[in-house]
Amino acid sequence: DTAVSQTPKYLVTQMGNDKSIKCEQNLGHDTMYWYKQDSKKFLKIMFSYNNKELIINETVPNRFSPKSPDKAHLNLHINSLELGDSAVYFCASSQDRSQPQHFGDGTRLSIL
Amino acid sequence: AQSVTQLGSHVSVSEGALVLLRCNYSSSVPPYLFWYVQYPNQGLQLLLKYTSAATLVKGINDFEAEFKKSETSFHLTKPSAHMSDAAEYFCAAQWGPGGGKLIFGQGTELSVKP
Numbered sequence: 759d760t761a762v763s764q765t766p767k768y769l770v771t772q773m774g775n776d777k778s779i780k781c782e783q784n785l786g787h788d789t790m791y792w793y794k795q796d797s798k799k800f801l802k803i804m805f806s807y808n809n810k811e812l813i814i815n816e817t818v819p820n821r822f823s824p825k826s827p828d829k830a831h832l833n834l835h836i837n838s839l840e841l842g843d844s845a846v847y848f849c850a851s852s853q854d855r856s857q858p859q860h861f862g863d864g865t866r867l868s869i870l
Numbered sequence: 871a872q873s874v875t876q877l878g879s880h881v882s883v884s885e886g887a888l889v890l891l892r893c894n895y896s897s898s899v900p901p902y903l904f905w906y907v908q909y910p911n912q913g914l915q916l917l918l919k920y921t922s923a924a925t926l927v928k929g930i931n932d933f934e935a936e937f938k939k940s941e942t943s944f945h946l947t948k949p950s951a952h953m954s955d956a957a958e959y960f961c962a963a964q965w966g967p968g969g970g971k972l973i974f975g976q977g978t979e980l981s982v983k984p
Contacts, residue, residue, distance in 0.1 A: 762913070789970050799958060801914075801974040814971055848913060855970035856921075858904060861913035 761785050762862040764849050770868045771839060779834045779865045781849030789813075789855055790832040792824060795846040795864070804847075807832055808855065836867075844869045872897045874963050876975035884983045889948040891978050893935075893961030896942070901963040903944040904972070905935055908958040917959075920944060931955070956982045 762783045771777055783790065791814075792804040806814035810826045821837045832849060846866050850859040877892040895901060902921050906914040918929025925937040935946045944961060961975040 791970065793972075799908075799977045801960065801962075801972075801977075803971050803973075806970050808970075816971070850914075852970055856902065856964070858916045858919050859970070859972060860916070861906075863911070863913045 762849055762851055762860050764847075764862040764865050766865060767863065768866050768868075770870065772870050773839055773841060775839050776835070776837045777839060777867070778836070779847055779849075779867075781832045781834070781862060783830055783849075783851040783860070785851055785853075785860060786830075787851040787853050787860070788829055789852045790826065790829070791850040791852075791859060792832065792834050793848040793850060793861075795848060797845070801848070805832075805834075806855075813855075839867075839869050841869050843867060872901070872963070872965055872973055874961055874973050874975040876959075876961050876978050878978055879976060880979045880981070882981040882983060883951045885953055886950050889933075889946070889951045889955065889980065891946040891959050891961075891980065893944045893946065893975055894942050895944065895963045897965060898942075899965060900937070900939055901965040903935075903937065904962045904964070905929065905933070905944075905946050906960045906962060908960065908977075910957075914960065917946070951980075951982045953982050953984065956980055 789808045805824045807826045823835045846864040849862040852859045873896040904919045905917040920937045928934045962972040
């Protein structure tokens with residue numbers, strides 16, 4: 759049983775396209791996150807949601823729009839993709855904001 | 871600004887040798903501290919966490935870390951390296967409520983030689 763699952767695992771697309779990444783957690787956690795891992799493996803938080811409410815928006819371009827239809831799901835929609843968006847995007851969840859975070863396996867986004 | 875620094879982007883040890891991965895944080899206010907491991911093409915797996923209880927924290931797979939406030943450090947050790955320990959290791963810190971934001975170090979790639 760996968761705790762935090764992301765789809766798709768790989769995403770290859772062209773500049774200018776719009777794409778979405780889906781994330782679901784079956785841990786019953788209240789808080790979910792999106793992180794970006796760049797080509798040097800550096801990880802940085804993008805967004806955090808607590809019970810469907812946005813609590814962190816870490817100066818991410820507004821081409822990135824997270825949506826949380828319920829507390830088990832946090833999707834990431836990206837408009838007008840750019841070369842610099844190529845990265846691995848990780849979804850994570852935690853019981854609350856002070857508990858350890860559980861990560862999905864990542865979505866590798868490649869922009870041609 | 872609050873930050874986390876991992877000394878050494880790459881560490882190589884022989885199988886059976888001691889593993890020591892270094893992590894320092896920047897603030898005078900001690901954060902919650904975590905070590906995560908990432909195997910190729912996988913997500914991050916929690917090894918251990920420090921949340922202001924015992925300063926010596928034991929984690930999975932015989933890893934442990936010691937919190938030293940005077941040195942603002944949280945180094946990760948394992949007495950005897952195994953080939954399966956080869957992976958990328960990340961130290962991360964969380965300050966205050968902060969929405970749960972984790973600040974990561976740059977990562978250390980551990981290689982284990984037979």
